[in-house]
Amino acid sequence: MADTTQPILTVDNMSVEFPTLSGVVNAVRNVSFTIGREKVGIIGESGSGKSTTGRALMRLQPPQAVVRADHMQFEDVDLLQASEKEMLSIRGRRMAMILQDPKYSLNPVMSVGEQISETVLLHEKATRREARQRTLAMLERVKIRDPERVYNLYPHEVSGGMGQRIMISMMLIASPSLIIADEPTSALDVTVRQEVLSILDELVSERNIGLIFISHDLNLVRTFCDRVIIMYSGQIVEQIAAKDLDNARHPYTRGLLNALPSLDHPRDRLEVLKRDPTWLEAAA
Ligand SMILES: Nc1ncnc2c1ncn2[C@@H]1O[C@H](COP(=O)(O)OP(=O)(O)OP(=O)(O)O)[C@@H](O)[C@H]1O
Secondary structure (H helix, E strand, O other), X not given: OOOOOOOOEEEEEEEEEEEEOOEEEEEEEEEEEEEOOOEEEXXXXXXXXXXXXXXXXXXXXXXXXXXXXXXXXXXXXEOOOOOHHHHHHHEOOOEEEEOOOHHHOOOOOOOHHHXXXXXXXXXXXXXXXXXXXXXXXXXXXXXXXXXXXXXXXXXXXXXXXXXXXXXXXXXXXXXXXXXXXXXXXXXXXXXXXXXXXXXXXXXXXXXXXXXXXXXXXXXXHHHHOOEEEEEEOOEEEEEEEHHHHHHOOOHHHHHHHHOOOOOOOOOOOOOOOOOOOHHHHHHO
């Protein structure tokens, strides 16, 4: 039985740099955080370092990237020391990633059912017939109404929302303890988005796992997540419980909140975020 009081992931002072022809890009600077068995949103504007942070945790950064940290611990694994072979056995099994467009993660020439069955065979002792039955059960578990039909579809034949459910069903088989979801619902329309979010929500509470939910959408994160990490220009400027967001102290977080449209308080104009160079010094 997993110890629910221990963080699943601890990141201490992590930085990620990309050497480029025009100089070094400091994509992530000195970030520290822990993730427990909870839903943690990472939010910030485009280029603030959210995806780079997520990829660095999976050690999936491009080869030229330089990742430094005082310590990065995932359960019993020291992520700075783990060999590539160990990482291969962790990725997709103990730590899984969901991306915005599931089609890029699925094999285009294999039916989705066969792909899930392959995952079953990889993780469990099962015959092909049993793997098929388990796949159909998984498709039902992610609320796909006609699993027999969906089993035989190819990735290009499935909608975005269906694709995300298929990715989630594959993850259910591997049973990871941490899921990193990078803008998983950004491409979905509102109703499908709610369905995918509720599946993820059930998954996190039923299996008692951790979820890092990367998003641009503060409104979404504040209702869906337990805690929010706010990034600005590669740094974490604030970490706060979602329910306390109204009392956020950092001017950038306050600016994001003030820039949200509200049906309760319709205004003629939304506030424009004014940036202050001291934000970076304050976070350093
Ligand atoms: N391979 C790379 N080479 C050079 N710079 C990169 C590379 N990948 C990311 N960056 C830079 O690192 C910074 C952080 O990018 P990142 O994609 O993590 O931001 P983000 O917050 O996820 O943005 P978005 O919401 O648009 O996905 C940006 O300045 C980006 O241009």
